[in-house]
Amino acid sequence: MWLWLLILLGFYFLYRWYRDHQVLQNLTDKYVFITGCDSGFGNQLARQLDGRGLQVLASCLTQRGAEQLKEATSQKLQTIILDVGDSQQVTAAANWVKQQVGDQGLWGLVNNAGIGIPGAPNEWLTKDDFVKVLDVNLLGMIDVTLCLLPLIRKAKGRIINVSSIVGRITFCGGGYCISKYGIEAFSDSLRREMNPFGVKVIILEPGFFKTELNNLQRMRATLHNIWRQVPAAVQEIYGQQYFEDYVKHTEKTFLMLCNPDLSPVSDHMEHALTAVHPNTRYSAGWDAKLFYIPLSYLPTALADFLLTWPLPKPAGSR
Structure with missing residues (x-):
């Protein structure tokens, strides 16, 4: 009996391997629009897909980002300046995009653009701090998707939405985690709505990677600026030592966890766009697969303990 079970498992994994490695034909005819290509995941994906011969339409926030991307790619790749929050x-x-793709429609949309700051304990923030992040990461992503949906439906194409492991389990205050939970919800509903039209909606959940999103200098400066604007009564409750320890803990966490190799993420994006049978969800990074995603399935009390025990304690809680 055990022998037959092992044989069946072997056939199953062989089938999965074969299925995962089936690649679409005529990739050079397919158009893909990627947001947030100045640096990081979007930039690397644009270069990868351009190298494979796809028709890449890349949006950048800055003119300098667009120029640098053009210098690193072929003449086929085209860029446009875009703030997804506008x-x-x-x-x-x-x-x-409609002018570029013509009657064939848009094969792929990769909603990659995003920001991470301002982020801090919720009580230190204002409504505007939350709005700034949500306007880009969530509402901007929804706006881009809805505007391009007719072109994607025409091509029976694919939408890849970049969420995060913090779209499964929250470990910090501010709008970032909220925006990623929103991406998960929007993607789930859109996937079910688009299934009858042959459109696939795919969620990517990276762990910690070293991108401009996790720029430590900018993060440190933002935290100090936020702390200066926190009301004195609230500062007294938390204490100056707590603030300093919080900054150190944040920096230590990112230095320890951030992977400088972005290829696990861009490779998953490429697979989602070029495979015959893409996954519905992709997780990228050892921390996502071995810690954060399993952690999201634990009882809430246990997950809360594991996430909070290394954190400094506010002066007013002692």
Whole structure:
């Protein structure tokens, strides 16, 4: 009996391997629009897909980012300046994409653009701090998707939404984790709605990677600026020592966990766009697969303990 079970398992994994390695034909005819290509995941994916011969349409936040990407890729790759938090720019970018793809529609949309700061304990923040992040990471992503959905439906294409492991389990305050939970919810509903049209909606959940999103100098400066604006009564409750320890803990966590190799993420993105049978969800990074995602399935009390025991304690809680 055990022998037959092992044989069946062997056939199953062989089938999965074969299924995962089936690649679409005529990739050079397919258009892919990627947001947030100045650096990081979007930049690396744009270069990878350009190297494979796909028609890459890359949006960058800055002119310098667009110029540097053009220098590193072929003449086929095209760029546009886009702030996904600006609805007028999103509409203009969607019209530009429509002109590029013509009647064949848009095969792939990769919603990669995002920001991570301001982020801090919730009580230190204002409504505007949350809005700043949500406007880009969540509402901007929804705006881009809805504007391009007719082109994607026409091509029976794919939408890849970059969420995060913090879209499964929250470990810090501010709008970032909230935005990633929102991406998961929007993607789940859109996937079910688009399934009858042959459109696939895919979620990517990276762990910690070394990108501009995790720029330590910018993060440190932002935290100090936030702390200076926290009301004196709240500062007294937490204490100056808590603030300093919180900054050190944040820096230590990112230095320890951030992987400088971005290829696990860009490779998953490429697979989602080029495989015959893409996954519905991809997790990238050892921390995501071995710690954060398993942690999200634990009882809440246990997950809370594991996430909070290394944190400093506010002066007012002692």
